[in-house]
Every structure is written in C-alpha cells, then in structure tokens.
Amino acid sequence: MADQSDEIVAYYTDRHREDLRLAARPQARLERTRTLELLRAYLPTPPARILDVGGGPGAYARALVALGYRVRLLDLVPAHVEQARAGSPAIDSDVADARALPEEDDSYDATLLLGPLYHLPRRADRCRALAEALRVTRPGGRVLAAAISRFAGPLDFAATGRLDDRTVEEAEVLLTDGRNDARLGFTHAYFHRVEELLDECRTAGFVELAVDGVEGPAWIAAEAAAHGPTAEAVYAAALRLAHVFRGEPALVAASAHLLARGTVP
Structure with a gap:
C-alpha cells in the first residue's frame, strides 16, 4: 500500500525505543496504568x-497473558514482532x-487497536482498520481502539515548557486538520477529536460506543512536576483524577490518549 508505512517502520526501528516508553515519563506511566485498568474493566x-x-x-x-488471556499480536514493525516473540512470556x-x-472472520473474543489509528492520517484507512478489527471479532465481542487527542501536543509542550512561535503555529495547524508535523518529533500522524473517533467507529459498524480519557486531565501537572520534590505526590493525585473524570464528556479530550470501545453487532 502506497503510504507512509516505511517511515513508521524506520521511526520505530532506528529512532525510538517503544519497549522503554511506557516506563519513562509521567504521561507514559499514566498511560500504561490506566490502559491496563480499562482493559481489565x-x-x-x-x-x-x-x-x-x-x-x-x-x-x-504480556500483561494480558499474565491475567490468563490467550493473546495473538500483530504489528507493522518487524523489530517489534521480534521483541514480542523473544520476551518472557x-x-x-x-x-x-x-x-x-x-485472520479469519469472527475468530477473536475482543480486538485491540492501541496504536494503528494515529499512524493512519487518512480517514478511509482508519475506518478500514476499524472495519478489519470488527471483521475478525465475534458478534457481541468488543473492540478497544486508542487515539491521540487533538490537544495532546500543545498540552505537552505547555507542561514541559517548550512553547515557542513554532509550537503555537503547530497547535493552530492541529486544531484545523489534526495532522502532526513530523519535524516536531514523532512521525506523520493523526490526532483525533472525540466526535471524530466515535464517527469513525460508527462508520466501521460498531454499536454501543463510548470513549474514555486515558491519562485524565491532570497528566500535564504530573509532567510539570516530574523533576521536582512533589513528583510522586502529584503523579498519584493525577491518577486519582483520571479515575474521577475518565468518562466526563467535557474533560475526556484533555487526556493525551482516548480509548474508544464498541461492540460488534
């Protein structure tokens, strides 16, 4: 497929250690903890x-296998697949x-898309990925799909003191078309509004749709406090607030990540 797949593979192979990311920044720690909580729920x-x-x-x-699930993993990046096969378990x-x-039709009880949607800048491709997840999941099964919030980039820059003319201009671009500027880091990507994510899931055929905010509205406070004496106290409070506001419509998009869930009819 003629698109930016080669760029994505090169980014995760040569420039970024995804295996280390979830244990690094406060935002990433919140992402891991809250995502696992939502998966269990x-x-x-x-x-x-x-x-x-x-x-x-x-x-x-691996976390799901430890809970007793039978898991199969698919990924675009060969290096990731090698790491998944080589890890324990x-x-x-x-x-x-x-x-x-x-994969065959109706062959899984649930399907996760915890990364592909924001690596597909074209709406048609995102809807296609969601439709594929629906196809391989049994009727009555659930699909959980993650997206990056439209406002994650500007909030991150604000939390970490990286605001300048260029990042403000990027915020204006994101507000209008949702496309990440790869020159600022990451890859070419798409950042969602909540209503867009719901619409794409609906277009793919899901019912009983809802979206949770993953990190909650205080992840930026945890980032701002990361290197100070109150870092762990602020992190703990941010985690509690993520629980309080996870489904509050007015604050869902303040999270760095969104997690949509839908049922296969």
Whole structure:
C-alpha cells in the first residue's frame, strides 16, 4: 500500500525505543496504568482470545497473558514482532498491516487497536482498520481502539515548557486538520477529536460506543512536576483524577490518549 508505512517502520526501528516508553515519563506511566485498568474493566473474562493489533513489543500482550488471556499480536514493525516473540512470556506474533489482517472472520473474543489509528492520517484507512478489527471479532465481542487527542501536543509542550512561535503555529495547524508535523518529533500522524473517533467507529459498524480519557486531565501537572520534590505526590493525585473524570464528556479530550470501545453487532 502506497503510504507512509516505511517511515513508521524506520521511526520505530532506528529512532525510538517503544519497549522503554511506557516506563519513562509521567504521561507514559499514566498511560500504561490506566490502559491496563480499562482493559481489565472492558475485556471479556479470561481465557478469552484477544487479538492485539499494533501491539508493539508486547507490553500489553504480556500483561494480558499474565491475567490468563490467550493473546495473538500483530504489528507493522518487524523489530517489534521480534521483541514480542523473544520476551518472557513469548507472544504469538506476526508482521501485519492493521488494514488487512491475516485472520479469519469472527475468530477473536475482543480486538485491540492501541496504536494503528494515529499512524493512519487518512480517514478511509482508519475506518478500514476499524472495519478489519470488527471483521475478525465475534458478534457481541468488543473492540478497544486508542487515539491521540487533538490537544495532546500543545498540552505537552505547555507542561514541559517548550512553547515557542513554532509550537503555537503547530497547535493552530492541529486544531484545523489534526495532522502532526513530523519535524516536531514523532512521525506523520493523526490526532483525533472525540466526535471524530466515535464517527469513525460508527462508520466501521460498531454499536454501543463510548470513549474514555486515558491519562485524565491532570497528566500535564504530573509532567510539570516530574523533576521536582512533589513528583510522586502529584503523579498519584493525577491518577486519582483520571479515575474521577475518565468518562466526563467535557474533560475526556484533555487526556493525551482516548480509548474508544464498541461492540460488534
């Protein structure tokens, strides 16, 4: 498929250590803790069969295996698949594109898309990936799909004191079209509004849709306090606030990540 897949593979192979990311910054720690909490809340009970699409090196897959789930991981990046296979426990993994899953219809109890959507700048491709997740999940099963909030970049720059003319200009671009400028870091990507994410899930065919904010509205405070004496106290309070406001419509988009859930009809 003619797109930016090669750029994404090169970024995760040569420039970024995804296997280290979730243990680094306060935002990433909140992301991991809250995502696991939401997965435990919304996935069917073990030993349900889970497909982890875009599962990277396997951080969430391994956590789910430890809970008793049967997990298969697919990822676009060969290095991620190698890491998932080589870790402990080893994860059943293969290289695949989220838009064309090498899996049979109705073969999983639930499917995760915890990365592919923000690596697909075109709406048609995002809807295609969601439709593929629906196809491989049994009727009545659930799909959980992550997106980056439209406002994550500017809030991150503000929290970490990286505001300048260029980042303010980037915020204006993001507000209008949602496309990340790869020159500022990361890859070419798409940052969602909540209503867009719901619309794409609805277009793919899901019902019983809802969106949670993952990190909550205080992740920026945890980032700002990261290197000070109150770092852990602020982090703990941010985590509590994430629980309080996880489904509050007015604050969902203040999270760095959104987690949509839908049911296969």
